[in-house]
Amino acid sequence: MFHLSFSNRFEILLDALLEGLAAEQPGPFGQRQVVIPSSALRRKAELAVADREGVCANLRFDYLAQWLWQQIGRVVPVPERSPFSPALLAWRVYVLLDPADARGAWVAAHPRLGRYLEGADARMRLELATRIARVFDHYLTYRPRWLEQWAGGQGSVLEAGASALEREDEAWQAELWRRIREGLALRQEHPAQAFLRRVTAMSRDELAAVGLPASVHVFGLPALPPLYLDMLRELSRVVEVRLYVLNPCREFWFDIVDARRLSWLAVQQKDMFFETGNSLLAAWGKQTHAHIGLLFEGQHAVEEDAAFAPHPGRHLLAQLQNAILDLQELAPASVRLAASDRSIEVHVCHSRTRELEVLHDRLLGLFRTHANTPEALRPSDVVVLMPDLEGAAPLIEAVFGTAPPARRIPWRITGLGGTRESPVAKVLDQALQLAAGRFPASRVFDLLQQAPVAARFGLDESGLETVHDWMQAAGVRWGLDGQEGEGAPSAQHSLDEGLHRLFLAWAAGGAAQQASFAGRIGAAAPEGQAALALG
Template identity: 50%
Template sequence: MLTIHFANRTERLAGLLVERIGAGPVFTPDEVIVPSAALRRYLTLALAQQHGICANVRFGYLAQSLWGWIARVVPGVQAESPFAPGVLAWRIFAAFDAPGAFDAYPRLRDYLAHGDAVMRFELAQQVAGLFDQYITYRPEWLSRWSAGQSIAHGAGAGLQVTADEAWQAALWRRLATEAGAAHPAEAFAAALATHGDALVAAGTLPAALHVFCLPSMPPLHLGLLQALGQCVDVQLYALNPCREYWLEVTDRRRLAYLAARAAPGEELHHEEGNRLLAAWGKQTKAQLELLIAATGDAVIDEAHFDEPGADPEREPESASLLARVQRSMLDLTELAPGSVALDERDRSIEVHVCHGLARELEVLHDRLLALFAAPQPPAPSDILVVTPDLEAAAPLIDAIFGTAPADRRIPFHVTGRGRSSVNPVARTLLDLLALAGSRFAASAVFGLLQQPIVARRFGLATEDLAQVHAWLEDAGVHWALDAGHRASFGLPAQARYSFADGLDRLYLGYALPARIDAPFGARLPAGDAEGSDAVALGALWRFVGLLAALQRRVAAPLAATDWTTLLTELLHDFLAPQGEEVEDLRETQAAIERFADELQRATPEQRLPLDVLRSALTAALDDAARGGVPTGAVTFAAMNSLRNLPCKVVCAIGLNDGAFPTQARPAEYDLMTRDARPGDRQRRVDERNLFLDLLLAAREHFYLSYTGRSLRDNAPLPPSTLVSELLDTLLPAIAGERDAARARLVVQHPLQGFADIGFRADVDPRLRSFDSEIAAALRQRTTEPPETPPRAAPPEEDDD
């Protein structure tokens, strides 16, 4: 049986899941499908809070779990999918390297002919992701290609579309032939229809399956879940922001387009309903339509909608602005003009305009301190901060939140960053691989050696590194390992200014007196090392020797097993992790194993050059599937990594024009863009829906900020279109003058944090600063001393 539970809040759906899992047999594992690591942790804590422990629950992701059950049921199917994007990428890369394989397709042939190995690998990754979309959203296309048929729609298909389809169809037929079979989804569904109950009784399939809060499911997966529902108790938990029927609502722009194209006198049976829900909720609406259509006779449970901000002791009109916006979506109504008498203390929705991202973070820090100073402060774990570009924001977050004094320190955690950026073991390994294919500039070599994890391996202390740096300068080392290495760049085979020449001169400086009358063997000694300096000099010699050995080993492409062996040796020979770095080492080793496993499954004989290996290892370390995981502190994350996770305070910073939704366009060879269907993943539509999800996930405060003033000339800059659309909806609804309403929601901040406006009692409290050092400096400078900033007891990090 298949049951769909609808609710507008993640907490209600989690409560239903916890209740059902608690009612099941104790010794039967419960299968739970989640969309992210964040919601997996959320459910784990919810189960532990309710039952005292979370045990015998198997969490998984939909695609991998479905393939696992297919492999158990359909004979001859591999345990790991040969159509996984990581495996497909290597198989496509090998196909691109096959001589003459695509000579009949000029568009692809010309690109491959002029691209290097890294460009071919990047194209292979993109095409693998595209084929993964075809597998789940357009399986009928692949069936037609396998049968030698075209998907082009008659004579209307353009020449470029036809050319793109031609090489993709040829590539798919090649991949399908190598895999030995088509996707086994149909065979799996047939097996379930004939003997599904027996498979459940035998334990081959689970008796019950819980699918929790997936923001989107492709038609292929929905069809397989419906087939599983014939013999498995499938419980789908789906978020629905509206309890009314809203699948026919249309956004304002679409309504104008339809009205312009309508024939005279033609009636248009469309409505906008709630303006924000119609404009931002297209992905959710399409997913709900697909879910209802694909699941057919499923049982629908719609008794779990909660009133946002509901308080039996208060009138509905006294609810916060945030709660009223959420309630208007729930009821599919619009906030009437002038209908919201905004309370002076209502800070549930704020928009802060700043000069640059650093200033945004300074303002955010002060606003969070104000929240912690309130009578009913949130816990740090109740606060989520998201930004479109986490990598750009991370150093500023550390600089502003990480350097605050103890009396203003806010516990924080940045999650979901690429591990190649934050894992010191991985970062050093990638730097080492980059160095192995370079000119070995003295600055780059010393930069690697002075990394603490590397210097520790070679026994070099801080003073030893300073001495080594002075030696390299005195010996005149500029670049190249030796004469042969320099010759590989098409230059004369001269050792002067190389590491080999420099080390010879340093050893002469150690062996010979400080003053000599003539060069020794045509070389002058350098460095004047003596006594115990031999230890550091020997460490430098060993380090350079290992680099030279590495350079020789990677000069030619290596197979997967050889790369695995080499990378493991590099971790041992060059790095000495300690403390938290030991876990970083394990994480890096796991990424190496994933990369090697995918390559081994795809093309075990494939030999990879160094630059492709480094690109592939970086991709394995930065795997987006890891996502972010909240902790007991204020959590900073990318926009989508903690989707649908409820928080008391949701902050979105960096919402500049063009930053979110992003301006990225789909690949020109993506055939799905020319045949769009409801439910297709479209980045801009997905990101608009993500903003809606963030708004709905906020329980008490929805905080937005953007760079609205130029640092150069203070010129106004526009915000994200999403911020503008939100303000365009809220401002007319607030009673009073529009300018006054805007001032209630939008706060204009000064360029600098030390502006005296932040320390005056007669200004907007949202401009107030908590910086006591700046207040003390202003007090000495001015005749009218500023007000002493309030003191907020610094919050403590929550226990997990």
């Protein structure tokens, strides 16, 4: 069964998920399976289940690609982990891009790629390989037919009007894809395609015999690639597949377009079946529009239920959400703002760092405004969305991680590309990256936070927080001892100097902060059991 649950409110969808999970009785050794888009949403679901049932147990959370790969393995022989995952594929691409290696000799036939690689060092080549691996991962998900044509040498997938540069880029990508497939000794058919073909030909009894789960709950995904959706539909013949989808509007809004697009259609005399509706929804709702439209595409049996509810508030954000819900346009000057209404704010900042600083100040203000009230806001209630999380991650550490204790906000970054690599291998990789750089304090602390390293030194979360505060108090910025070579940072802010100041404070106590010893002033106040982390 393929079942869709729609709502404009996250809380309503979460309640529907909890009710669906509570209705399942897998037994003490069974598992209820939930597919989520992020670790933050997983944590929210775990806490909600614990509140509802008293304990969060018999639950298995997976990302959609991981869960589908497990089901493919029940029907088609595949390795435990997809060889096409970007983390693995990047290294295969890296080898194939090395002109000095015999496997990279093919690059000479593609001048555009070759010119870039001529001036590229190993780090630049790895960066390019990582980006190519991600692009191929997207091709596998959204453009599998392109890869099929390339693998079979069936010519170009580009349109007739493509430029010469585009065709040159396609040529080396197609050649690279063929060499990747040869290196993996793959069949002409991708495992996902083989899975779909076999499952389509299998009877219900045969499908039930391969050990597929009884049900799966797909919760809160903002988009579904067509290939993954086709696999879910085929699985729904014997697996109860329940999708929980956010839909901002309870009206039929699939014929709305933004005003500029409508004007263009009018000139072409093609505007008969289109309207503007809510302009904000028409302009910013395109991904959701495509996502929901795809769920109903084709001749497939679908069970559907919907629970929409207007926002009960009267502030500007509530009125805007309710206008979208009813597919109405808020007339200009139709909303009278209360003096305290700050439900929607626009801050114009000169840089991403300044944006984060303003965000930090604004959050502190919100926490203080609602402190000791029924509407008290906690850090765990706040989620911050960013368009380029990977690029902003170091800046988040610089702003939120260096705040003094009185202004400290607990924070965590979720949504960065995660892997299922060995934790020890991940630590080794980070250590090698550190050795090739200037040992910035944020990277050193990131290494210390890794589970194997923290366990080796007996550091729990509070211990790590203490070490973080010590590093800040001791002025550690980068460098081991300031002797890393030309262009190295000053020893004054190195890790070695910071440790000297911390040990001095531990040995001399408060006196070390009143007078200098051997030209140093003590930092922080390591004492008691907490000082064990210094050793």
